[in-house]
Amino acid sequence: MTTQASTDSLAGRRFVLAPNIAPNWPQTVRIFIGLSAVCLGIGVVCAACGLWPILTFAGLEVLALGAALYVSARRSLDREVINVTDNNIRIEKGRGRVEQAYEMERAWTQVELRRLSRRWDETQLVLRSRDREVTLGSFLDPDERLSLARELKGCIGPMARCGGTLFRTLGEKAG
The missing domain is CATH 2.30.29 (PH-domain like)
Incomplete structure (x- = not known):
């Protein structure tokens, strides 16, 4: 406060x-991009090894993260x-x-x-x-x-x- x-x-x-x-909007976007890259990167590697359902869950995780960061930034x-x-x-x-x-x-x-x-x-x-x-x-x-x-x-x-x-x-x- x-x-x-x-x-x-x-x-x-x-x-x-x-x-x-919450941090300011540019910081929030950088955090989102960094975490999304890591999460989707792991999902792509798992999909290349034949574990393709993990990519779906990684995408859902990125969407949930984006929604949470957006709500937090709006509340700030x-x-x-x-x-x-x-x-x-x-x-x-x-x-x-x-x-x-x-x-x-x-x-x-x-x-x-x-x-x-x-x-x-x-x-x-x-x-x-x-x-x-x-x-x-x-x-x-x-x-x-x-x-x-x-x-x-x-x-x-x-x-x-x-x-x-x-x-x-x-x-x-x-x-």
């Missing part, structure tokens, strides 16, 4: 979530972008481009980290505002989801915006 969090006092905060599961394009500004939260989800976008009011949004009972130590990160819920980071592991939840709780919700101002004001008065 790759998480980028940028802070800009004027623009708010931006979180970019991406799975870290998944992105979730969370933009937190003064009053709004914009969540964009997609694969290579924005496919879903959600808008929520910052003051009315809650960050929830739910423990799922059906899986061992599995959690679900949800942003909830009024009647809308958006699940985030489904590809994150539990520790990464917990870390993201802490970061989001620090900048989202009714007390996040005024809490930072209150603490700064109290700190200035004390100092």
Whole structure:
């Protein structure tokens, strides 16, 4: 998983979530060509020795490998972008481009980290505002989801915006 969090006092905060599961496309193609050459090479040698059914299974193996690498490469394009500004939260989800976008009011949004009972130590990160819920980071592991939840709780919700101002004001008065 790759998480980028940028802070800009004027623009708010931006979180970019991406799975870290595959090499880039040219590397994936080179891996596929190399493994296919070895597999089909062994199949051709076996077919030349009279064991022709092995070539059929080698071809099926190469097709399965190609499908698995393609699915993995497509999943590596998944992105979730969370933009937190003064009053709004914009969540964009997609694969290579924005496919879903959600808008929520910052003051009315809650960050929830739910423990799922059906899986061992599995959690679900949800942003909830009024009647809308958006699940985030489904590809994150539990520790990464917990870390993201802490970061989001620090900048989202009714007390996040005024809490930072209150603490700064109290700190200035004390100092």
